[in-house]
Amino acid sequence: MLRAVIFDFDGVITDSEILHLRAFNQVLAQHGVEISTKDYYKEYLGYTDVDCFKMLIQKGLLEIDEQKTKELVSRKNRIFNKLAKTEGQIIQGVRDFLQMLKNNNVPMAICSGALLAEIELILEQAKLRDFFEVIVSAEQVKKGKPNPEGFLLVLQKLNQSQEKSIEANECIAMEDSHWGLKAARAAGMHTVAVTNSYDANELSMAEKIVARLSELNINALQQLCS
Numbered sequence: 001m002l003r004a005v006i007f008d009f010d011g012v013i014t015d016s017e018i019l020h021l022r023a024f025n026q027v028l029a030q031h032g033v034e035i036s037t038k039d040y041y042k043e044y045l046g047y048t049d050v051d052c053f054k055m056l057i058q059k060g061l062l063e064i065d066e067q068k069t070k071e072l073v074s075r076k077n078r079i080f081n082k083l084a085k086t087e088g089q090i091i092q093g094v095r096d097f098l099q100m101l102k103n104n105n106v107p108m109a110i111c112s113g114a115l116l117a118e119i120e121l122i123l124e125q126a127k128l129r130d131f132f133e134v135i136v137s138a139e140q141v142k143k144g145k146p147n148p149e150g151f152l153l154v155l156q157k158l159n160q161s162q163e164k165s166i167e168a169n170e171c172i173a174m175e176d177s178h179w180g181l182k183a184a185r186a187a188g189m190h191t192v193a194v195t196n197s198y199d200a201n202e203l204s205m206a207e208k209i210v211a212r213l214s215e216l217n218i219n220a221l222q223q224l225c226s
Helices: 017-031 037-044 049-058 066-087 094-103 116-126 149-161 178-186 218-224
Strands: 004-007 108-111 134-136 171-175 190-194 208-210
Touching: 004 149, 017 037, 017 049, 017 066, 037 049, 049 066, 066 116, 094 108, 108 149, 116 134, 134 149, 149 171, 149 178, 171 178, 178 190, 190 218
Parallel strands: 004 108, 004 171, 108 134, 171 190, 190 208
Antiparallel strands: none
16 A cells, blocks of 8 residues: 655756756865766765765775865855755656645655755745655765665654554655665665666666656556555
């Protein structure tokens, strides 16, 4: 039985991955570092901002003390917010898909490696905030995707408002990366991959793969959880 749908944010709801890369590179430019688009999608996309900077340090590409990553994250966040206000876009078909779920009384949540302020900013601008009962963002977990901590926290928060607890296998996670799919599967949830960021062959672990959310109807979602 379908009881909830949990969305990744960047690459599923909003087309903002390239804005994150631009924000990263503006911060990194002062340290003589640049992440190529190819490397970003291959190596870094699924991680939180903190983990991205830490990976660069561990690889020897960014020569700073790891304790200074919080400062870099703050600078990156400010740059991203400016870009999102002028260039952030909701992916086509998302609004209608959310409305379909709402019409069928399916609770919705977000589990994202983005910061809460970034998520709230874009949702408020697009007038989508009211669709989501729960948002779990990067600063609310100790370990980001592919660790399942975020999805398990979403489920815990959703169940605070439910008379009958929602089980993990009654949830569908909507993801655009293998990091997110691994996390959702580790949490015991069903998975749908959207090919906004990666080709279908890179998302083969998902139970269902679509090019856009408009390909899905409520019956197809319910069948995944049957």
